[in-house]
Amino acid sequence: MLEGVVDIYMPDFKYGDYEKALRYSKAPNYTKYAKESLIEMQHQVGDLVADENGIAIRGLIVRHLVMPNNVADSKKVLEFIAKEVSGKAYVNVMAQYYPTFKAHQFPEIARRITIVENKEVLELARQISSEFRFAE
Template identity: 45%
Template sequence: MEPSYLRLYQSGELEERVGEGLRTLRKCTLCPRRCGVDRTLEIGACHTGCIAQVSSFNAHHGEEPPLSGSRGSGTIFFTNCNMRCIYCQNYPISQIGHGRTVTAEGLAKIMLDLAHRGCHNVNLVTPSHVVPQILEALLLAIPQGFRLPFVYNTSGYDALETLALLDGIIDIYLPDMRYADERVAFQLSGVGDYVARNREAVREMVRQVGELQIDDEGIAKRGLIIRHLVLPGGLAGTQETFRFIAEELSPTTSLSVMAQYFPAYLASEHPLLRRSISIEEYASASRCLEEHGLENGWQQGL
């Protein structure tokens, strides 16, 4: 199955979207923070200028089974983030800025390298603030033979206008749904409209790609997988998030429930985030899945 972006490349629309994306960087509204800065001259809340930064790239075997398959998911970890999670599990990359600048040519080479290694897909990790740069790299990589599907692996704080740039380019959306309460989102991640923006973004992702489709070899070809990290003290709003997914999306949505939380970065400053989740908290999340009839997906071992 050919990736959907080939049609956009052949019609010239991909090139138009690259132009539109790069123009957006001049007064940046790429993500819901809408900083309005000219990223060719200064940086906004994501601390990233007009050239993307990459921390690492590799064949990753620890993603959900249909993403990692037997040959790995080709992760590209982008440096910096548009969120400020005080417990970020990847904080050296997302908050402290470990990484190096990579031009569009360099990013195209990384994509091709992951394809040559046999990865099943290219998994764009924390991509929301560098979408135009990714599209620019894709435009260079296609004529060199790049054909892998993309996984858009996002915190889920994405703008609808930016998702429109990705329509027909991303085959697999992998958004987090982190919170169900705006006050908690503001306190823990520094964004006061996460829940509203996240829910509208996920609805748009479903509209673009639908539910998860897996081929005969068990590899994801298209669709949506939602990730939910259970936090201590009920801070992730697990019950309400699962209700939203089951009732307002579909009970057949693929959902990956994660138990891996550990107190990282600034978490020790918050009274409820100083510990891992308890067995009872995770059992409660499992019961919520059952109550809402959410049967498709994966649950990480505690």
């Protein structure tokens, strides 16, 4: 329904694993639907295109939140983006995870991420696709 209407999509792809999406966000089938949505968005608008001033005018920007203890399964997320969406995707690797709401019920996510955890995900992204473009 949105084909030809939307110029820029900026979705989150949080979990690369079905069970973790269900456990931490109570989101059954999250990974399946996120993947389907990203493929469709890429089909509709393609890789990000910016004007001469660096302002985005069309395309897809995928946001991925780094989580403590690799709960997001960042490797699965980034590999999917590179192989199934675009090896030239614009990926916003986000380091601002903050434990709120019921995070205290899960010790593995009841803390902020470390600088090392964030750097590991950025390095992983660079290894997976040397053509990824980043917003950090």
